[in-house]
Amino acid sequence: MAEYSAFSLLKNALTGNKDWKPAWRKPDPKASYDVIVIGGGGHGLSTAYYLAKEHGITNVAVLEKGWLGSGNVGRNTTAVRSNYLLPQNTRFYEHSMKLWENLSHDLNYNVMFSQRGCLNLAHTPAQLDDYARRGNAMRHLGVDAELMSVDRIKRLVPALDVSGSARFPVLGGLMQPRAGTARHDAVAWGYARGADRRGVDIIENCEVTGFLRDGGRITGVTTTRGEIRAKKVALAVAGSTGQVMQLAGISHMPIESHVLQAFVSESLKPVVDTVLTFGMGHFYISQSDKGGLVYGGDLDGYNSYAQRGSLPIVDEVMSEMVALFPGLARVRMLRSWGGLCDMTMDGSPIIAAGPLPGMYLNCGWCYGGFKATPASGWCFAYTIAKDEPHEFNAPFTLDRFYRGLIIDDKGQGATPRLH
């Protein structure tokens, strides 16, 4: 397959763009594979890609119930950051950040990774102290972080209301300069193309309807396109983990499914050139290259498998945006949508072998899964290939909840809607 390059772009432009090949094949499922990855979103595709690239396991199928990338990989607000407090999270997400920094070259696919920084605003002295603590924890592990004064914030984001008369006056902020955004669709497509060209079968419109077992061991899946056997079956279906695990006979998980909404405004000239988060509510905003403001807020707050939200959160998110940016009050919202989030009991994910023999589990991404896409697939592939976790994902087990080893970055306790 031809490499994408400036030269190939020019060549195809001169020949009428008639010679581009599809980025991935549309194969029919084979009777069996070494590994089946359930879920053709970012995490499933990156898992397949790293299985092939890092571990030489290419007899792999990715089963996607809809179209490739039709779930959460295309429903997030595209922020990428590694600004966590707890070392388990920091190490994992910083590994992801390093993979992001080389991802476009690695995939030969422009994922438009833009390190425009991520700034968390502080509105009380206690919050600023807390950010200093988190920033120090990050720097201690070699991650970039700096406290910003109001003057610097004002220069960085002139549209922001930093006056003393703001509803919640800004007292400072914590900046991670290497954080940023990426184009989420390109991430799915780039990983799909990279996996496909290494021999992975990406099978769309193939919904898993049950699991095949030999004794207690998972030996394959039944799907809407027939039975498919595999030595190893890996789940990367965050958002729908509860549903798929019930097919395997596991009724209870330390997870609730919630809906998170996201919004895009009409296109504006550049007004916010970083990823900005509000400290007195749950609100985050960035601006796409096309000019639309991309923003979101809190979960709707109750269990939901509907990929749509309700109006109270729309109202809250808009109020928060206007509290920060009074000048954006008359900007029109163009689109809104909802995505399903696996909310775990401690706000951290699960990447582990099990819980059944032959099964591997990648889930519980809460509403922070997009930034984890590279490291999630990288660590999951390692775990599947070697039947043991890498040190980066070793803390993210399923049984940590029952062994007193929770990783609760926010210190919120077992109330998933608050993570």
Place this chain on the structure above:
Amino acid sequence: MLITCPYCGPRDVIEFTYQGDGNRERPQPASQNLDAWNAYVYDRLNPAGDHNEIWQHSGGCRAHLRVVRNTITHEILSTAFARGGHKSADNRAEGRS
């Protein structure tokens, strides 16, 4: 989403606070059964469909309610006072390893 409070009648969802899965069974306070406590604190049924849950009418009469709601359509199927305790039909030992 409207929830019909048995005291106050149909009210907007913003008046209510979600208290989560109503299927969980709290062990007796003196219980030393760690599996039962772990299940109570961490395990959720999380169905796609009808879900038995607890809500509080925190912006109204403050009563705790038992609500059956569909998690796919958000349709409220029934509401009742939560008082009187709850016998879980889902007391189980399997489901996690």
